[in-house]
Amino acid sequence: MRHPSDGTLRRLLDEPSGVAGTDRDHVADCASCLSGLAVVQEDAEAAASALDIRFAADVELIVDVDAGWHRLASAIAGGETGPETAADPPGRWRTKLRNPVVAIVGVVALLGGAGVAAAADWFQIFRAEKVAPVTAPRADLVRLPELDAFGDLAVTSKIEVRQVADAAAAGKATGLSVPRVSRLPRGVTGEPAYRVGGKASALFTFSMAKTAQTVAAAGGKAPPPPPGLDGSRFRLGAGPGVVAAWSQGRPVPALIVVRAVAPTVYSSGVPFETARDYLLSLPTVPENVKAQLRAFTGTGTTLPLFVSVEKMKASTADVRGVPATVLAARDGAMAGVIWADDGVVTAVAGSLSAREVLSVARGLR
């Protein structure tokens, strides 16, 4: 058997339960891994000692929360806003694009063209009506470039997420029928927190220069683009949406139910098959991913979910007559189910089994 990575050995020190049983058993019986573990442990202890702060043990007693709060409240009352750049995590949209669902919308925008009239006006080329997994080894998924590797992405309407009081308020804010769970899985209790987000949209402009750069960086050479592709514009939109989360004070929610208006893509410029075929010809997209994307890009209605075969197992199921994709972590830590129906995407996920999330999904009111 292959030796577990250094990262796995490191986690073994802190969270042995987060390491697969097979890896734990292997390390216990492997002299080479045990010696590696000793080195990892030494470095971890050295770091802990270097980063030690003397008041860490009872920091809650020594840090004066009241004084801190009064200072903050006075600063706010005085109109201070804080340096925007200091605490702003870089590129919300970039992060969103890394999220498999949204990232896929981007790729689909380019790959999944429907039959398109060659008009100069904006026309819809993609609307998610079903969801299907694209499975590939993680290494291949990592190789998939993001949209901004092919051109310029300008966010025209940012996702603003805010908490609302209850399901009724969420429904009012989004115009969606808010899914209600009829029976909670065992171990999940209480009322969910509702958050809503408005419509998000972005404008993508294809750039041949950037594409050539991306392909060159991956060691390839981009073929000459078909006429008209350089500078073509695509308008991406998704939302509004609502999330109900049962967190019970934990950092990772036990159960979440998400519903959102499915992503759409509009285009102006070249026929979409042209863009799709060109992008599929680039060496940056791994062959197995290309093959799967080709298989369902014909109608422009399938939202691909990128799934790492090492981490997740994908299967299909039926949620009240609608085909759904079920994803289950191979370590059993979480599962989710996602489906699209009439232009609306719904997902149920949590630290639950696939059977439990399906049962919640089928019981949604």
Add this chain to the structure above:
Amino acid sequence: MAGVAERKGGGVAVSDRPSREAVRADLEEVFRAAYPRVVAVAARVLGSRDEAEDVAQEVFLAFARSSVPAGEAGGWLSVAAAHTALNQLRSGRRRASREEAADDGGTVCPDVADTVVTLDERRRVRAALARLPRRQAVALVLRHSGLSYAEVAAALDLSPGSVGTTVRRAESALREELNRHAPSE
């Protein structure tokens, strides 16, 4: 959303503002729950409680008008504290005067020799942290501040599996840096 901070524990009320400018209604609640940890994250980087409290103020000021979902506030604040503290390390601002003062309020040093040794150690650790790749430095500090692998993963947009790898690399690099710049004695 409410445009007024909660009045709790004698907190200061904030006047109504347009919603875009509004101070989040849950600010005090989040502040009271998260402040010690945010200070601790920054203190691990800066080695000084006073400076860490300054960083925590900056971070909460930015948070006050943000739309970060309440459930993600803890992770967001911790990451922001780590980045802001690391930025401060690199810019070196206020560093000299702080070190002259040699008083971070949270440390009681028994004698002057200890104070000098401690300051030198901290200086070396800060310098080493500043040289680590940013993502490694943040993962390292968050992990040693008590965030779980899942929390670090969520906060940095990593998979829990790669948190171990990132932290491991950071610890190895930190030790190398510290050894390379170890005092000669």
